Amino acid sequence: MTKLAKWVGRVLLLRLLLWVLVAASLAFIVATLVELNGDYLATGSLPGLLEAEWHRGHILRDIFGSGVFQFLILIVGWSSYFRLRTRELGQLRLRRSEQKYRNIINHAGEAIFLLDDRGRVLEWNKKSEDLFHQPRRNVLGHRLQDVVPQLALDAEQIFADVVKAHRSLAFELTLPIEGAAPRQLTMIFSGVLPGGGPLADKEMTFVVIARDITSEKQFESRLSETEKLVGIGQLAAGIAHQLNTPLGAILLSAQMLEDAARTEDEQDDIRRIIRQTEQCRGIIKGLLNFARPTGTERGRLDLAETVRDTVYLMEKNLTVAGVEVVVTATTEPWVFGNRNELEQVIFNLLVNAMDALEAGGKGGRVDLEVADGGSGELRLTIADNGSGIPAATRANIFLPFFTTKDYGKGTGLGLSIVARIVHEHGGRIELREQSGHGAIFDVWLPRAREGSKHVALIEDGDGETDI
Numbered sequence: 053m054t055k056l057a058k059w060v061g062r063v064l065l066l067r068l069l070l071w072v073l074v075a076a077s078l079a080f081i082v083a084t085l086v087e088l089n090g091d092y093l094a095t096g097s098l099p100g101l102l103e104a105e106w107h108r109g110h111i112l113r114d115i116f117g118s119g120v121f122q123f124l125i126l127i128v129g130w131s132s133y134f135r136l137r138t139r140e141l142g143q144l145r146l147r148r149s150e151q152k153y154r155n156i157i158n159h160a161g162e163a164i165f166l167l168d169d170r171g172r173v174l175e176w177n178k179k180s181e182d183l184f185h186q187p188r189r190n191v192l193g194h195r196l197q198d199v200v201p202q203l204a205l206d207a208e209q210i211f212a213d214v215v216k217a218h219r220s221l222a223f224e225l226t227l228p229i230e231g232a233a234p235r236q237l238t239m240i241f242s243g244v245l246p247g248g249g250p251l252a253d254k255e256m257t258f259v260v261i262a263r264d265i266t267s268e269k270q271f272e273s274r275l276s277e278t279e280k281l282v283g284i285g286q287l288a289a290g291i292a293h294q295l296n297t298p299l300g301a302i303l304l305s306a307q308m309l310e311d312a313a314r315t316e317d318e319q320d321d322i323r324r325i326i327r328q329t330e331q332c333r334g335i336i337k338g339l340l341n342f343a344r345p346t347g348t349e350r351g352r353l354d355l356a357e358t359v360r361d362t363v364y365l366m367e368k369n370l371t372v373a374g375v376e377v378v379v380t381a382t383t384e385p386w387v388f389g390n391r392n393e394l395e396q397v398i399f400n401l402l403v404n405a406m407d408a409l410e411a412g413g414k415g416g417r418v419d420l421e422v423a424d425g426g427s428g429e430l431r432l433t434i435a436d437n438g439s440g441i442p443a444a445t446r447a448n449i450f451l452p453f454f455t456t457k458d459y460g461k462g463t464g465l466g467l468s469i470v471a472r473i474v475h476e477h478g479g480r481i482e483l484r485e486q487s488g489h490g491a492i493f494d495v496w497l498p499r500a501r502e503g504s505k506h507v508a509l510i511e512d513g514d515g516e517t518d519i
Contacts, residue, residue: 162261169255171195171207183237183262184227196260202228203237211258214243224265236266299336303329330404335365349390350477352500355430356385356422362398363420366406374415375406381422386500387430393473394497400466401434401493408438408491425496429479432495441491446483 102328157164157177166175172195176188178344184200191199193490196207203225214221220242227235240261306325313319363377370377388396402418409416414456418436441449450471474481477497484492 091307106254165196165260165262167196167207167260168256169211169257171211173199174257176326180262182307183264200227210241211243211256214241214258215256233266236269238263238265295336296333299329299333303333349386352386352388353391353394354385355387355394355432355497356381358391358394359398359422359432362395362402366399366402370402370406373406373410375409376415376417377402377420379420379422383430384499385422385430387477387497388500389477389497393477397470397473397495398432398434400470401495403489405434405436405438405491406468408440409436428499429496430499432497433492434495435490435492437490440489441483449483450481453486 148504154175157175158176160179163180163182164175164177165180167175168174172193176186176191181187186199197203197205203479205225210221210223220240222238222240225237225239227237229235242259242261244257244259246255246257303326306322306329310319310322310326313322359379363379398420402420405418408417417436419434421431421435423431423433450467469482474497476497479495479497481493481495484494
């Protein structure tokens with residue numbers, strides 16, 4: 053704003069001087085004409101006037117000096133004014149263009165900065181300040197390697213590769229951050245020539261566009277893990293189908309042997325075989341039910357039974373982890389919902405509790421209670437005695453891809469899927485304020501109305517049909 057004020061002052065001063073000069077010239081010309089008119093009246097003729105002026109030596113002053121000379125002065129003055137005005141207008145347009153360019157890059161969604169051929173920073177936008185935590189005033193004129201040394205960039209080699217390739221080149225780099233997880237960046241280097249001519253004879257500048265791709269990389273990794281889990285689930289379902297046939301044959305043979313047994317000891321042994329075989333079939337059936345594609349069919353179901361079946365399916369994992377699970381029901385457990393989806397809710401909450409207890413290294417206990425939730429609702433409470441959820445992360449636990457587990461051990465989708473399923477059932481889920489250790493989740497679901505039933509037939513993986 054100071055430069056503009058100076059320019060306006062210079063232009064106004066020059067314009068004032070020019071108009072003063074014009075006024076003085078006009079006054080001089082008028083005075084000369086008045087004098088000439090007086091001399092003409094005194095001599096009475098034009099030849100006499102010229103002769104008198106010639107003898108007095110005023111003819112050059114009056115005619116040439118008051119006319120041509122003043123005209124030349126005006127031409128020179130106005131030419132100087134227009135040259136100054138043109139130059140200042142050009143500078144003003146240049147400043148406006150620079151301001152427009154700076155506004156564009158400062159409002160860009162990516163970090164954009166300009167480097168000279170030695171790697172020194174010539175421009176640095178707002179997003180670059182946010183990404184690298186370096187203000188513009190501290191980086192201009194400094195080498196990028198000195199501004200962000202943790203990137204360990206070989207700028208000279210990168211510039212040489214860009215010049216050799218005659219195109220933009222992209223690089224993926226890791227940005228270490230003290231006290232936090234490292235960030236993954238992609239940086240695109242593009243060469244800019246100041247004009248025409250051979251490439252080797254020109255000094256180039258380089259535009260760099262940097263973008264934080266950490267969340268994208270995490271999403272790709274978690275998506276890959278999810279696809280792998282889907283494949284494992286399909287494989288397990290196929291194996292379960294294959295195991296059903298030999299287990300059915302074993303069970304039939306054992307039942308026939310029980311009828312033919314002669315002693316009580318033989319019958320006890322055969323009954324043990326039958327119980328273990330039926331237990332295997334129960335595990336396989338639960339696995340098939342859990343792996344069944346989720347539909348929209350909902351009906352009246354026993355929530356406590358669904359909880360017990362899911363715990364039974366996870367019994368081996370819970371035992372290995374040293375986790376004790378207690379299931380209680382203190383009210384009529386009937387709700388209206390989709391069994392497969394509710395099994396997924398219980399499964400995810402149990403897995404989170406088991407992981408939290410395993411992280412403590414000494415096992416623990418999980419209590420699942422089905423109780424009256426008031427206002428036509430049931431309340432399912434899942435409580436563990438683990439280390440609990442830190443207060444700083446409680447507000448984010450239901451967000452997709454948010455996880456506090458180690459990298460590669462969780463997708464961050466479990467609780468977000470749980471929240472979606474519960475809300476689609478017309479219920480709600482909350483993390484109760486913790487007093488001491490452990491996490492407590494409360495899930496409210498609407499009770500089933502009298503006379504409600506399934507609205508569609510659902511076929512089991514073993515060929516049976518449930519209603």
